[in-house]
Amino acid sequence: MYDLLVVGAGPYGLSIASHAAAAGLKLRVFGRPMASWRDHMPAGMYLKSEPWASHLSDPDRRWRLDAYCAGRGTTARHGEPIPVEVFAEYGLWFARNAVPGVDERTVTGIAPRTGGFEAVTEDGEVFAARTVALAVGVMPFVEIPPPLRGLPRDLVTHSSHHDDLSRFGGRDVTVIGGGQAALETAALLAEQGTRVRVLARADRLCWNDVPPPWRRPRWQSARAPHSGLGCGWRNWFYAERPGLYRRLPEPTRARIASTALGPAGAWWVRDRVETAVPVRLGQEVTTARAVPGGVRLEVRGAGPLETEHVIAATGFRASRDRLGMLADELRGTLAVVGDGSPAVGRDFESSCPGLFLAGLVTASGFGPAMRFVHGATFTAGTLVQGVRRRLRAGVPGGAIAVPGGRSRQDAPDTLPA
Structure with a gap:
């Protein structure tokens, strides 16, 4: 029996696994490494976060992004966005x-199961563990607006469904949304010859400013310090003190989760959009239906629009009900907070003892940093400490497993399928 199964091999899962291995836990990690970055983002996209805020986390800080770039003769400098393929x-x-x-x-x-959990792989093999860390990223939580649901994939897709936009060359595409995914997708489409427009509900687009120099006069740094989520004391608090954030009253956390760091385009994509992409503001799709040659959209405030394909760059909604890999009897018992996401304790443990959560699904508890790679560092160290505490306490009905402890009960690594 394993001490910990890590399910997911993106930035959060890999960081948790690195800390767990260093702590001496008997560990198994599942998932295709960096799958979201390799399979769900087209070439030509860039990380929105600063390079220094995009390190995966290992306890010795040896395997950082800047070390990787230096070893390959490239740079990871403040104010210079990193291509997603380099990050992958x-x-x-x-x-x-x-x-x-x-x-x-x-x-x-x-x-x-008695003493912990069992996980089944796609080919039917079963693994037993005392604890599980779910780091499943964003793909289970894809959000498509209700009017577009039910239309076939050849007519409507989510922005995360594409690692290659070339099939839209010369076609007519409408992108829904006003954030970075929508704006960068539209820019890439326009640059390859696609007839593209953006529909956004907001009355105006928001654009992130060019980041100030890393080295600044002290008075400027004191007024607006750098942080992994941008400049300013509020962003610094979200980025650097997620443990304190969790102590805020739940209504305050809910308000911040719904408003902080809302949809905005990166500074380096602004010119590419404003000079090449028609943007229709204050418009919302109310109904959609298939018609010969594409989709007919009814748009509030603008009337009908026909297009060959719709890309919904409408983000993700993390909720307990979308954790489909969890058995019904497990998922249904998880306590939730107001937005429907699972409640987590101080060390990312859910209301089910031994089941830990990481990434976007914990943003309501630990703040906006959990929506970015930057949050992986705090999560990995804190979560693995929680796993060790749970192992010392024992899972109800099961054996105690503490690396280096005075006693340990071993069991087979796998159970019969």
Whole structure:
């Protein structure tokens, strides 16, 4: 029986695995490393976060993004966005060096069992563990507006469904949304010859400012310090003190979760949009139906619009009900907060003892940093401490497993399928 199963091999899962391995836990990691970055983002996109805020986390801080870039004769400088393909390659490098092997199979089911949990892989093999860390990223939480749901994938897709936009060359595409995914997708489409427009509900687009120099006069740094989420004391608090953020009253956390760091375009994509992409503001799709040659959209405030394809760059909504890999009896018992996401304790443990959560699904508890790679550092160290506490306490009905402890009960690593 394993001490910990890590389900997911993106920035959060790999960081958790690195810390768990360093702590001496008997560990198994499942997932295709950096799958979201490799399979769901087209070439030509860039990280919105600063390079220094995009490190995966290992306890010795050896396998950082800047170290990867330096070893390949490139740079990771403040104010210079990193291509997503470089970041994905960095994640693979981190996995090879900081994580003791990754099983690339997909976990399709997780259920409770005496002493912990059992996980079933796509080919039917079953693994037992005392604790589980779910770091499943954003893909289970894809959000498509209700009017567009039910239309076939050849007419409507989510922005995260594409690693290659070339099939839209010369076609007519409408992008829904006003954030970075919408604006950068539209820019890439326009640059390859697609007839593209953006529809946004907001009355205006928001654009992030060019970041100020890393080295500034002290008075400027004191007024608006750098942080992993941007300049300013409020962003600094979200980025650097998620443990304190969790102590805020739940209504305050809910308000921040719904308003902080809302949709905005990066400074380096602004000119590419404003000079090439028609943007229709204050418009919302109310109904959509298939018509010969594409989709007919009824748009509040503008009337009908026909287009060949719709890309919904409408983000993600993390909720308990979308954790489909959890068995019904497990998922249904998880306590939730107001937005429907699972409640988590101070060390990312859910209301089910031994089940830990990481990433976007914890943003309501620990703040906006959990929506970005930057949050992986706090999460990894804190979550692994929580796993060790849970192992010392023991899972109800099961054996106690503490690396280096005075006693340990071993069990087979796998159970019969």
